[in-house]
Amino acid sequence: MATTQHLTPAMQRQRSARLRRNMLYLVLLALALLAPLAIYPVFLMKVLCFALFACAFNLLLGYAGLLSFGHAAFLATGGYFTGIMLSSYPGLTPEAGILIGTLAAVVLGTFFGVLSIRRQGIYFAMVTLALAQMVYFFFIQAPFTGGEDGLHGVPRGELFGMISLSDNLPMYYFVLTIFVIGFAIIQRTVHSPFGQVLKAIRENEPRAVSLGYNVDAYKLVAFVISAGLAGLAGSTKTVVFQLASLTDAHWHMSGEVILMTLLGGVGTLFGPVVGAGLVVSLQTQLAQSPLGNWVSVILGAIFVICVLSFRSGIVGEIGKLVRKNFK
């Protein structure tokens, strides 16, 4: 035992795994930087926005064990606030608009969290769903959201007042930067002292209480971070598509993010990214094909297959294989 160095074999393994992980991140980042050469940037941006949304959701489900069924509310709140701000104040730069949208989602997330966090399991899901439905009706009724039509023609503007985002390529690199920041926040949160306690709460809540942890406060912090990042995804999406729409607030969206996360692998950092990529690709491909009306059915079937046969999702299953064969 290498305890004299207080580095156990598992920790050495952890260190080398960390190294491998960082290498993987670098490779993926390089690919992401080159991707617009081969793939349509608007599609890539859509994937990145939903990937960030799914990662934010996964922080809650995968690492705190909380199933929120109202995350669409944060996506939409971020989107609408950014849209309204950028439309009404032409002087506002896009990054400021996105920041405001994100803060709005943080405020809403705190409010949702305080009301729901003490509930367990299905009750938690139901409370978040009910609150999100209220937000949905607010966005339909409010005079400044464009009702059923949504908010169109949101200007992309100029980043820091200098770089025009009207071309897709600079826009793409801006979105990629936001995604990397969001992903880094999640990765750090998961691998932090806070993340350890969160994991303990997920594994055995009463025991975490008996060790002296105020579990509700930890869950609330996780909830607010998750809501804020979901809002960030929504805000960014509004700038990309110059549109904030009711689709984002609808409960379908809350369901879709669950689908993305489970398909890719809940509780893995990359699962939601893969899941979001897959779902968005399928939706885009199918919409152009004769099967266009069957999107929901096909996604539903994939979901059923996933839950029945590979429960840890794509990335989760790959992880298992790697652990089995390269231990």
Add this chain to the structure above:
Amino acid sequence: MTQEFILETRGLTKEFRGFTAVDDVNLRVREGHIHALIGPNGAGKTTVFNLLTKFLPPTRGEILYRGKPITNMRANEIARLGLVRSFQISAVFAHMTAMENVRVALQRRLGTSFHFWKSEKSLEHLNERAIALLDEVGLKEYADVLTVEMPYGRKRALEVATTLALDPTVMLLDEPTQGMGAEDVDRIVELIRRVSAGRTVLMVEHNLSVVSRLCDRITVLARGSVLAEGDYEAVSRDPQVREAYMGSDAAAEEEASA
């Protein structure tokens, strides 16, 4: 004389919709004792435990720790006072290693547990202490093993190590030997004896041979109230206690161990 009783209840009562699970219990635990709470199934032992550790709110009555009322504190605050409980079903963090299980208890005192921006490397200086605690309960070689892969008896020992990490003044153990083979029972009895030095232990236990070997004082509960209290000799001679135990599991166990 000042701190004679470290933990005390006065008229502790818990009612669930017309059913009185715990009825006017006055319990007094002396500092430094290993105190057992025994009684037939359904006597309310675990309910008393949940009341003491605030996992359940009492209907009536008072709980005092070192003479001060703690009746209105929350469960996690009770733990911060130094009263740390275990659970009937082994309470470990299954998908963390044994070392991480202990470390999560140690890290509370750092005061950085809300720091989601800090790297978990900031916890690594606790590893040595965590491994020392594992060594204390004979689990050093399990440090890197995921808890879910450990045998049952070892999980219970891990629980003890995790509890010790908090350096509790009072350990509340809910059936620490439940579901164990004889060999594991002996190991846990020895472990409890060892770690109880300088601490107070209150334990719920079905196995009377364990109780007779370990405990300084015994409170017998039946149907939610205190039936008898005293040392093992006195309690086991009490005719009321004998009657309460007739036909129950524990009586059979007593016979077997006698």
